[in-house]
Amino acid sequence: MTERRLGQNGIVQPLLTDLYQITMAYAYWKSGKTKDYSVFDLFFRKNPFQGEFTIFAGLEECLKFLEKFHYSISDIEYLKQTLPSNIEEEFYEFLSSVSAKDVTLYAIAEGSVAFPRVPLMRVEGPLIIVQLLETTLLTLVNYASLMATNAARYRMAAGNMKLFEFGLRRAQGPDGGLSASKYSYIGGFDGTSNVLAGKLFNIPVKGTHAHAYITSFNGFTDLRNTKLEPKAGGEPRDLLQLALAWRTDLVPIFKVVASEASDGEMAALISFAIAFPDGFMALVDTYDVKRSGLLNFCSVALALNELGYRAVGIRLDSGDLAYLSNVARQFFSEISEKYNIPWFQDLMIMASNDINEETILSLNEQGHKINCFGIGTHLVTCQRQPALGCVYKLVELNDQPRIKLSQDVAKVTLPGRKDAYRLYSESGHALVDLLQRSDESPPAINEKVLCRHPFIESKRAYVIPSRVEKLLTVYWKDGAICQMLPDLQQIKEGVQTSLKTLRPDIKRNLNPTPFKVAVSDCLYTFLHNLWLENAPIGELS
Ligand SMILES: Nc1ncnc2c1ncn2[C@@H]1O[C@H](COP(=O)(O)OP(=O)(O)OP(=O)(O)O)[C@@H](O)[C@H]1O
Ligand SMILES: O=P(O)(O)OC[C@H]1O[C@H](OP(=O)(O)OP(=O)(O)O)[C@H](O)[C@@H]1O
Ligand SMILES: O=C(O)c1cccnc1
Numbered sequence: 284m285t286e287r288r289l290g291q292n293g294i295v296q297p298l299l300t301d302l303y304q305i306t307m308a309y310a311y312w313k314s315g316k317t318k319d320y321s322v323f324d325l326f327f328r329k330n331p332f333q334g335e336f337t338i339f340a341g342l343e344e345c346l347k348f349l350e351k352f353h354y355s356i357s358d359i360e361y362l363k364q365t366l367p368s369n370i371e372e373e374f375y376e377f378l379s380s381v382s383a384k385d386v387t388l389y390a391i392a393e394g395s396v397a398f399p400r401v402p403l404m405r406v407e408g409p410l411i412i413v414q415l416l417e418t419t420l421l422t423l424v425n426y427a428s429l430m431a432t433n434a435a436r437y438r439m440a441a442g443n444m445k446l447f448e449f450g451l452r453r454a455q456g457p458d459g460g461l462s463a464s465k466y467s468y469i470g471g472f473d474g475t476s477n478v479l480a481g482k483l484f485n486i487p488v489k490g491t492h493a494h495a496y497i498t499s500f501n502g503f504t505d506l507r508n509t510k511l512e513p514k515a516g517g518e519p520r521d522l523l524q525l526a527l528a529w530r531t532d533l534v535p536i537f538k539v540v541a542s543e544a545s546d547g548e549m550a551a552l553i554s555f556a557i558a559f560p561d562g563f564m565a566l567v568d569t570y571d572v573k574r575s576g577l578l579n580f581c582s583v584a585l586a587l588n589e590l591g592y593r594a595v596g597i598r599l600d601s602g603d604l605a606y607l608s609n610v611a612r613q614f615f616s617e618i619s620e621k622y623n624i625p626w627f628q629d630l631m632i633m634a635s636n637d638i639n640e641e642t643i644l645s646l647n648e649q650g651h652k653i654n655c656f657g658i659g660t661h662l663v664t665c666q667r668q669p670a671l672g673c674v675y676k677l678v679e680l681n682d683q684p685r686i687k688l689s690q691d692v693a694k695v696t697l698p699g700r701k702d703a704y705r706l707y708s709e710s711g712h713a714l715v716d717l718l719q720r721s722d723e724s725p726p727a728i729n730e731k732v733l734c735r736h737p738f739i740e741s742k743r744a745y746v747i748p749s750r751v752e753k754l755l756t757v758y759w760k761d762g763a764i765c766q767m768l769p770d771l772q773q774i775k776e777g778v779q780t781s782l783k784t785l786r787p788d789i790k791r792n793l794n795p796t797p798f799k800v801a802v803s804d805c806l807y808t809f810l811h812n813l814w815l816e817n818a819p820i821g822e823l824s
């Protein structure tokens with residue numbers, strides 16, 4: 284079967300929802316609302332991480348959910364036991380017959396940048412069914428988009444450095460861990476340590492070793508085998524003897540006493556190099572990076588080189604990562620020059636240990652020689668902002684607009700069935716996202732269009748777009764996915780392409796400029812008239 288099917292999350296099913304969706308379904312059904320036709324918008328109100336953009340993700344999983352949206356016999360049995368006993372039997376018959384065949388779902392492209400208030404999805408269809416989808420769609424979009432956004436921010440901070448996601452052990456459970464691996468890859472990571480994610484989503488898997496591996500060796504007597512066949516074939520050589528000879532040679536470069544270096548660590552590195560002579564990567568901070576780890580690593584790497592193998596690099600997991608990376612690179616360069624081994628100066632220096640976006644930016648400022656990060660906790664738990672506040676709001680019922688009022692203007696919903704367009708400048712930058720009523724004609728290239736702030740009357744601007752992109756397109760109709768879906772790799776590339784359309788000031792880390800989201804003149808008037816119609820006039824006394 285395709286990867287996409289393999290990747291399907293087994294626990295995503297109709298009962299993965301809030302009870303109130305099902306109790307509302309019964310009350311809707313009881314009050315004869317089975318034929319009512321609804322339009323819901325799924326959107327967020329604020330970008331996460333004090334940023335001014337969000338990456339939309341999770342669409343494919345939503346579509347897979349619609350494909351199998353059906354209450355099984357055991358689901359119905361469970362609901363019968365759980366809901367009050369007065370619920371009529373016919374409701375359960377109705378519930379066992381529901382599917383998403385009468386639902387139509389429009390969405391923006393998965394991996395695209397998105398902004399507050401612009402629907403990520405517009406879901407239309409029978410009120411009861413579309414309401415029943417709320418929680419599941421939200422849970423599929425919220426974390427996925429948050430994670431992809433977090434990863435995209437790390438990618439921007441890290442530039443061309445390699446980024447690996449190491450978060451499974453710290454993630455919000457197995458499902459959170461799996462989603463984190465998938466959506467951090469989409470957002471810009473190069474791979475994951477999560478083997479199941481690698482298998483399910485075809486993501487590159489990578490890894491080094493833990494401190495336990497190093498500390499499990501006490502000394503050379505723990506080594507049962509020290510022989511390694513040269514890469515080109517021939518008689519196996521004693522890697523330990525070769526490495527020890529190199530260690531003696533290197534002592535003057537490292538300006539340490541050979542006895543300071545740990546023999547247990549050296550033994551661990553020898554055994555790992557024998558197991559993976561072509562992929563030798565060493566954790567060097569177990570005892571002392573400068574006095575032991577780097578010296579032992581370089582000795583083993585040079586011994587491997589004698590046998591025709593190229594070591595990969597080191598991992599630093601504690602201490603001052605900027606300083607230690609500079610020290611390591613300096614040694615690698617000296618060795619490269621002294622022994623005329625050009626690639627030695629380019630060995631990989633991976634850093635890990637509680638890295639977050641700010642750490643990467645700070646390391647960049649300080650100057651460092653790291654070219655790869657392994658990132659877990661902060662990335663997968665989105666520690667800086669643990670949830671994206673996507674909501675799902677009714678905007679139209681039976682062709683009548685619906686509005687949700689609030690004391691907080693930011694929470695007032697934009698009523699009616701709407702379309703969204705992204706207007707671009709001649710240079711290719713996105714200028715504004717424009718929301719219009721669906722029956723308005725779309726903005727046209729090279730024609731002036733009035734873009735209004737949804738709530739502040741005086742804030743408006745004319746825009747003459749050089750390109751107009753229709754953001755919401757139909758993905759699900761008549762019971763089937765109706766667009767070719769991009770694979771993970773294409774979505775990942777789409778994220779970077781989409782981010783390139785944003786001006787740098789919108790993407791910067793500190794006090795970024797908000798991207799403008801506007802409404803058409805027609806939607807502005809419509810919204811404010813409806814607001815006045817629905818807002819009760821109070822009486823002062
Ligand atoms: N040069 C640096 N600039 C900014 N932050 C750094 C720098 N080097 C390391 N860090 C960060 O500082 C923190 C150091 O954490 P902590 O004090 O727990 O680690 P440690 O003492 O080095 O390691 P451990 O306790 O695992 O031996 C980590 O979050 C790390 O990512
Ligand atoms: O720091 P994170 O971003 O979460 O990255 C993953 C961490 O997981 C491992 O540590 P481990 O679980 O062995 O424990 P430690 O915290 O004591 O290093 C690894 O050495 C990293 O430090
Ligand atoms: O492979 C690694 O180095 C790794 C994997 C998970 C967590 N920490 C490190």
Ligand SMILES: [Mg+2]
Nearest residue numbers: 600635636637
């Ligand atoms: Mg750690």
